[in-house]
Amino acid sequence: MSPASERRWTPTHGAAYRPVPYRPERMSAAESLARAAELRARMDQRRTVRQFAPDPVPEQVVRDAIACASTAPSGAHQQPWTFVLVKDPDVRRRIREAAEREEQVSYDGRLGEEWLAALRPLGTDAVKPHLTDAPALIVVFQQRYWLGADGTKHKHYYVDESVGIAVGMLLTALHLSGLAALVHTPSPMRFLSEVLGRPENEKAFAVIPVGYPADDCEVPDLVRKSLDQVLVDV
Ligand code: IYR
Secondary structure, eight states, X not given: OOOGGGSOOOOOTTOOOOOOOOOOOXXXXXXHHHHHHHHXXXXXXXXXXXXXXXXXXXXXXXXXXXXXXXXXXXXXXXXXXXXXXXXXXXXXXXXXXXXXXXXXHIIIIITOHHHHHHHGGGTXXXXXXXXHHSSEEEEEEEEOEEEOTTSOEEEOSSHHHHHHHHHHHHHHHHHHTTOEEOOBOOSSOHHHHHHHTOOTTEEEEEEEEEXXXXXTOOOOOOOOOOHHHHOOOO
């Protein structure tokens, strides 16, 4: 049988359990420690970027990052995600126009005072140049359900969790491959289905501009929670 990575997925709903051996070589504790420390330090360098250089990125890096994201675990292994890679400047412009229209309403009051106060330290507003400056957008869709050949709707399970995990892995892959990104969630996001012509079982989850930070890029001076603030030992 060809390696799993070379096989194409076909629906497995209702198929029998067919286990195969899994015997990854165990890493030494020393190597594990070294890798964990290096990964921690590298991930601590990741920043959400809102000012992008217009320079192109190697497209295969983005495609590989999407492939990494698609290795995420998912409810019932249903892999309920679609990644639309938008490079066309005209489509990016239409997405920006529609997003800014919605964001203006949000910042003009739809968000409410409490939410606006939470956002103030980030310095965000309704103007979204990253949607046209970044050379690519990854628009992530959740597949809320799947359609059988006869058109019947079948449930997908833990869709929010599955797609959230996949996006986390996407951000990790992009960062470790040298690219910057932003998780942008214009709200409401329905316009993305229309602009990108996605089917009715898909719901937009996030728009992720990808590229290199602009030469004059700035980020807010944020402090991450320390390990003892997030980790509870029992
Ligand atoms: N979607 C808006 C507002 C916004 C909301 C949250 I929560 C953020 O962390 C950042 C922004 C925007 O993109 O500006």
